[in-house]
Amino acid sequence: MINMEVCANSLRSALAAQEGGAIRVELCDNLPEGGTTPSYAQIALAKKILDIQIYPIIRPRGGDFLYTDLEFELMKADISMCRSLGCNGVVIGILKADGTVDVTRCRQLINLAGPMGITFHRAFDMSNDLFKALEDIIELGCERILSSGGEASALQGAEVLAALINQAGRRISIMPGAGISAQNISELIRMTGAREFHASARKTVKSHMEFRNPKLNMGALADEFSYDVTDSRTVKTLIELANSVE
Template sequence: MPGTLEVCANSYASALAAQLGGAKRVELCDNLAEGGTTPSYGQIKLAKQQLNIAIWPIIRPRGGDFLYTETEFNLMKEDILIFKSLNCEGIVIGILKEDGSIDLSRCRELIELAKPMQVAFHRAFDMCNDMEKALEDLIEMGIVRVLSSGGAASAFSGMDQLARLVKQANGRITIMPGAGIHAANIQELYARTGATEFHASAKVWVKSKMAYLNTTAKMGSIEDEYQYELTAEEKVRELVTQLENLNP
């Protein structure tokens, strides 16, 4: 198959749906509304026990920017040790400095700590002050894959930049388009960027089965708290089918 699908899974249930739909790998995270944060120990442990799909947890202690305190950095290191003990195939990181460049020192420390797990870089890359320089930094550090929308709101709108990054990478690192990818645009993204791996959440809203609804109290910032997001097996299968139908 000329294209590989990674699913951004927000739970064990989503990771299972990704596997059943034919995805090759999941970036397992929590809190998709904040762009993804570190998943729980329990989610990863259950996924590794029950699933065959490759599990790559995101190492991100909070939403917001990618400039972390020393305490947050120490939390990231502890999470890496936990996920290494669970035999995860890899982890996904991203740390920036105040000026928008990649924090090379901290990233190298996490890469070394993660061994023998491989390390990918998430969309902190899209917030860099110089994407071309950042890409060379990632290659030099041994990062195997970088998730990017080309610095745009979606991968589709960032296609031209993604194509330039794929050309610059020249096989030294995988450029994986992500953000707003679905079955109707993945083939065009493949054709116009030259990318061979793609990242999508393939999610749907699942309505609560609660019979009693208190519509006055609020637990958080989500407008309708009687629903939640979940990866849909059928949406994953649609994406995989689109990739299978590509001309190699």
């Protein structure tokens, strides 16, 4: 069986992921920034309502993965919160300025997480040597690595992903993510041999606002009268296609 994790940008998206057959959600906020830690309420209600695994991302801001001492304290507090709420796991990733994995800080977060599972996110793709980073993350004891093979999309990085999966063996799962779609998931399975995938499976929903002030935007989005949510049918289609590959 091929397992599907969904990057859920809200509780609504997480529910759609569950309905579509995902086994796990990476719960996050601010997907245009690559995902940041969701609110306490999002995590708490997700844990109360969902039956599938919940892995909140622990990322205090967008941008790089080199964090200040204050940001690191925020990450530790968020992990403690997730543990107290009974989350199944968390998603982490910290680098040093030279592009290597910050093993010391990551180990502190993992120790704080206790029995929760650990996914290392796409900070991995920003490291200076993916194959050395792989060994560091295995030594840390993470369950899996989310990766596009260091490229803009998993399809572009498919050859590297295959090499990483070969090097990892049974020691850790390499989970392709970035641009996973119904059009490429079968090809990615054949090219990489991966057994679990990460997709947002989003669709755009138009706002029902009747009055719209044309003079300003409240943020950086070009269109503030639409938003993205996970589509349960897309999740289901991805899973069906993935498990039909021979």
